[in-house]
Amino acid sequence: MVPNIKKLRxxxxxxxxxxxxxxxSNDLQYIGWRGYPRSRFPDSFQPTNLAVLKMSKGxxxxxxxxxKHLPHLKxxxxxxxxxxxxxxDFDGLPSLQRLVLTECYKLEKIHPSLGNHKSLKYISVFSYHRSNLKKFPKIDHIKKLETLEIRSFCSDIDFEIPEIQSDxxxxxxxxxxxxxxxVFLSSVATHCPNIISLRASEYYTFYSIDYSCFFRLLTHSLRKLDLSGSSLNNFSILDFKLSQLxxxxxxxxxxxxxxxxxxxFPPSIVVFEANKCDRLTDVGDSIRNCKWLCQVSVRDGSILNDGDRLLQFMLQGKAIENHSMVLELQGLQVPREFQPRLRDGTRCTxxxxxxxxxxxxxxxxxxVIDDFMPHHEGITMKQVRGGSMGIDSQDGVVWKESGDDKRTWVGYVSFGSLRHTTAWLDETCKALSFSIVDMRRILGRELCRGFGVTLVPRTIGIGPTDTSPPEYDHEFYKKKYDFKPExxxxxxxxxxFWIPSVIDI
Structure with missing residues (x-):
């Protein structure tokens, strides 16, 4: 049996x-075990060099x-x-940095020593179907903690997290x-002044919270706010001022x-998602001050009536010169207004x-697509030489709207974001052929029903010096939100080329 190998690492x-x-073997440094039987680990097992322990379905x-004293377990x-x-007992795991507890249905308690741990940086506790866990240890003294995820979808339990009482x-x-x-969430804004990414969703996470005050305390730190699925007391209008973030x-x-x-919205917004919002039909003036808006996804809900206006606003922003953009919408307003007219299928010139x-x-x-584009699909661009030679015959067929057409994908890629390819982009070229790389077509189902490409005029006064907003300098999203195409x-x-999209982040 393999476990009997004494020097196994x-x-x-x-x-x-x-x-x-x-x-x-006590020399083990990594264990990944799926389906360990009912018995505990052998009493003789003292893996003092063990760094990683991953157990599932045991x-x-x-x-x-x-x-057990495992001094190197991380x-x-x-x-x-x-x-x-x-x-x-976490006192025996002094070097632990990452703790994940997922779907441990009968877990009744987390050892209280967790609350005094000196090395933990990441904690994730997830329970979807059922859980016996009723209370979480205090976390005040886990001073190195960077990420805390506690997700309980079990509506029949009263799960409690003690409030934070120290910074x-x-x-x-x-x-x-x-x-x-x-109670816990109310204490976060007071004692966690550097929260960068907050997701608080589902059920009644925000019930009875003075969230206007809560977000005011995070004015200068919060970069990502995810309220997807949150009830917010069922208010139809977010009455706290997002613009103060x-x-x-x-x-x-x-x-x-x-x-x-x-x-x-605050002027710093770059990415906005509102998918599966059945009552949202327009964005109004919410984005009037957002000059760096690059990624918008409003799909699988009601039809957005001002989709074309939203697109034009994005194209007037500062991202137009050196970045790429993606807009995903329910409805066909943009394709109807698009000039020149879309071609039928996946290609155009x-x-x-x-x-x-x-x-x-x-x-x-x-x-125009029958499902939203996976992020691995790209656009192939080919220089056309010799007049009209090489132009696909499909280019002659104009897209005609059908009853099945419901969704729109719009992508923009700037010449500036392809600056390193200028040797390839021949300025004397007279025509370019574009096609969507659609892997589903190979499987007998074509994703794209209509496709078109046009040139965007350069905006006077916007130059290559406008590369990114000042907030991009923060390490949290310097890499995530620098929308340069592959x-x-x-x-x-x-x-x-592949345009980064909301799906990637």
């Missing part, structure tokens, strides 16, 4: 046997007897351990979902079926005027 078991091993009630992940009733300056990411979190970059209000109107590289700033692409040159005439 790594052990990964994908399918455990019905009998527990009577010996495990039948243990406890991992081991008493306290990662402990326990998932779908249906018989587990308690966690280890936790390292906590930057908070994901809360479930009941009885009001002056460094907010990413706002997600998806699955808020009560949402009818939007408040004014753009005839280029003289001096096009200087008079225009980028390519605007529009597609670019691959296939040959001297053909290249493919």
């Amino acid at each position: 790594w052990l990964i078991v994908e399918k455990g046997s019905s009998e527990a091993p009577d010996f495990l 039948l243990q009630k406890k991992l081991w007897k008493g306290r 990662v402990l992940e326990l998932s779908f351990m249906e018989e587990l009733v308690s966690t280890p 936790m300056e390292n906590l930057v990411t908070l994901f809360l979902c479930g009941f009885r979190m009001q 002056n460094v907010l970059v990413h706002l997600d209000l998806s699955f808020c079926n009560w949402l009818e109107n939007l408040p004014e 753009v005839h280029l005027p003289d001096n096009w590289c200087n008079d225009f700033c980028g390519f605007l692409m529009c597609a 670019f691959e040159i296939k040959d001297e005439l053909t290249c493919t």
Whole structure:
């Protein structure tokens, strides 16, 4: 049996046997075990060099007897351990940095020593179907904690998290979902001044919270706010002032079926999502001050009546010169207004005027699709030589709206974001052929029904010095929100680029 190898360093078991091993090497540094039997680890097992322990679908009630001293353990992940009733004593795991507890249905308590841990940076507790866990340890003294995720979807339990009573300056990411979190959440704004990413969704997480005051305390730190699925007392208008969150970059209000109107957004907004919002029919003046809006997704809900106005507003912003953009909408207002008319299928050709590289700033692409585009699909661009030679015959067929057409994808890529490809982009080129790389077509189902590309005129007064807003300098989203397309040159005439989208982040 493999566990009997005395000098074994790594052990990964994908399918455990019905009998527990009577010996495990104390030299193990990594254990990934799926389906460990009901017995505890052998008493002789003292893996003082163990750094990672990942257990899933095991039948243990406890991992081991008493306290084990594992001085080098940094990662402990326990998932779908249906018989587990308690966690280890964390005093014996002084180097632990990452703790994940997922769907441990019978887990009744988390050892209180967790609340005094000195090394933990990441804690995630997730329960979807059922849970016996009623209370979480105090976290005040986990001073190195950076990310806390506590998600309980079990509506029949009264889960409680004690309030924070001392400052936790390292906590930057908070994901809360479930009941009885009001007291805890109220203390977050007071004692966690550096929260960068907050998700508080589902059920009554915000019930009875003075959220206007709550967000006011996070004015200068909060970059990402995800309220997807949150009830917010079922208010149809977000009456706290989002505009006061002056460094907010990413706002997600998806699955808020009560949402009818939007408040004014802060100028720093780059990404906005409101998918599956059945009552939201327009964005109004909410984005009038948002000059860096690059990614908008309002789909799978009601039809947005001002989609074309929203697109034009995005194209008038500062991102037009050096970034890419994506707009996903329910409805066909943009394709109906798009000029030149969309071509039927996945291909079209753009005839280029003289001096096009200087008079225009980028390519605007529009597609009518029967499902929203996976983020791995790209656009192939090919230089057309010899007049009209090489232009696909499909270009002659104009897209005609049908009853099945409901969704619109719009993508923009600036010449500036493809600056490193200027050797490939021949300014003397007279025509470019574009096509969507659609893998579903290979499977017998075509994703794209209509496609078109046009040139966007350069805006006077906007130059290449406008590269990104000042807030981009923060490490949290410097990489995530720098919307530069991936670019691959296939040959001297053909290249493919992938525009980053909301799905990627």
